[in-house]
Amino acid sequence: MGKRILGSFLMMMLLFMVGCTIEEEPMPAEEGIRGIFSWTSSMHLEDLDTFIKVMDHLELNTVFQTISSSADVADVQMFLERAAKENLSVYALTGDPSWGLDEEGESMIRRIERMAWINEHVPKDHGFKGIVMDVEPYLLPEFKEDQEEIMAAFVSGLKKAYEVAKSKELEFIVCIPYYYDHWMLEEALYEIIVEASDQVAVMNYYVGKELEHLSLEATYAKEAKKDMMTIYEMKPPGTHGLTERNTYYALGFSAVEENFTAIQEALAEQRIHLVYHDYNAVKELLGYE
Template identity: 25%
Template sequence: MKASRTVSCLLFIALFVFLTGFSPEDQKIKATWLWQTTMIASEPDHILSFTQEQGVNLLYLKIDITRKPAYYQPFIKKAHAAGVTVHALGGNPNWGLKENRSKILDLVDWVNAYNQQVSPDEKVKGIHLDIEPYLLPEWKQDQASVMRQWMDNVEAYLARASADPTLETGCDIPFWLDKNPIPGNPQLTITEWLIAKHDHVAVMAYRDKAEGSNSISALVPQELGWADELGKKVLIAVETKQSNEGDFITFYEEGATYMNEELAKLPGLLAQHPSFAGVAIHSYEYWKTLKKE
């Protein structure tokens, strides 16, 4: 009886996979950022052929809200047909300040208005913010004040985005931010707070090796642990742009083949974390020019 139940279960799984195309590997996300909005007009086919070659299924597309929906519709429709989900990307360090909150809300309003005007296969499926206010001089002058403004801006953005509960919300977080407690609560870091607030986060673990000392996998256990507890998703992000912070920050020197080999190790290294949802490569503009060998 036990053997027959096992066989029946395996047959059911096989039939489910055949009918749906679902497998555990399909769950993993491979994302990239596209900051130069004009590229969707100048090289749309190249972008999508590249994403298909590289297995990208999530694109953070920088949105210029001065452009009309018609500018974005053809590209997003093609991306959808190619199996690539598009999230609206926006951000600037000064978006962490109260005085610039309206810029975040303008992006959310644009996305909501856009999605109401277009067909289902042309819709933006999420909003992804890259704010990074720790780059501002104000952060050094009064970190607590900037952090409060940043948190208030995030709260306002998420409240506005909740008008469409189907929108996925995400943000970028550097790995080292997990040492910074929020004002008034030394037990809660800004990283844990951000993970709790968003559907997924991209942790910028900018290193050029997957394992060992000072490696990608060594930098992210804290973030993944929090996300495990919170039931959230984490993408592990790497850099391909040349860096003045040192060669170990980026895969620029090593090239695409080596990067792919290192990224392929992460699912095994991070398998104990259910929150590990995949990887994100920053960014299309630099990734596409990486040497192949």
């Protein structure tokens, strides 16, 4: 009798220990974004196979794709269908500096509503996952004289657009330069990260200083419990005024990956994603031209 009781007790303890082991097993980590900006208005329809090869070569899983306001819906659907087949997430990439002057965010909202409409006309797993606003109001000639007023209008418009994006179940990502805080625009930066986006994509175009230039943005993102992205420029020096200090064109992809790994280690408590800029430059560097 005593042996049976002891045996039952030991069996219960064993089952308890196994149960604890199962419960404590960590959940697999959610796959991070590895993305690329694409300003190719044709959506690569003339050569989708090459587009897929570029994505596979760098193990990319996300494309931020510009969608022309005049793009044929059937073409957009074709691109989305192929991306879904390849397990790629697609975000609509859009924006213009002039949109930063509109405190109602009407131009941004129109683009959001158009992408939401397209999503209603494709299978649910084929649609846009979100929208990326690349507005850059600091490119306006009047920005230097009226930067606080313009930034206030920009942030106001972003907040309104963000609410619409949420109502349409679209992620809302905002592109920002790394230097808003250098221009004493910390308050606007805080509002963009905490109140006007699901996450920011930092145009971190200063080789070797990426971590330093992410410090404040990462602090705000951590406070808001939001992810963020760091973008690496791959265009050649001389393009749009780029110099060697702005681009990894000469240093190559291994240098990008090494830098990104160092950022991840330094910002271990902040979820951060890697993004390349842009598709045409990357395609050339990989030899797919």
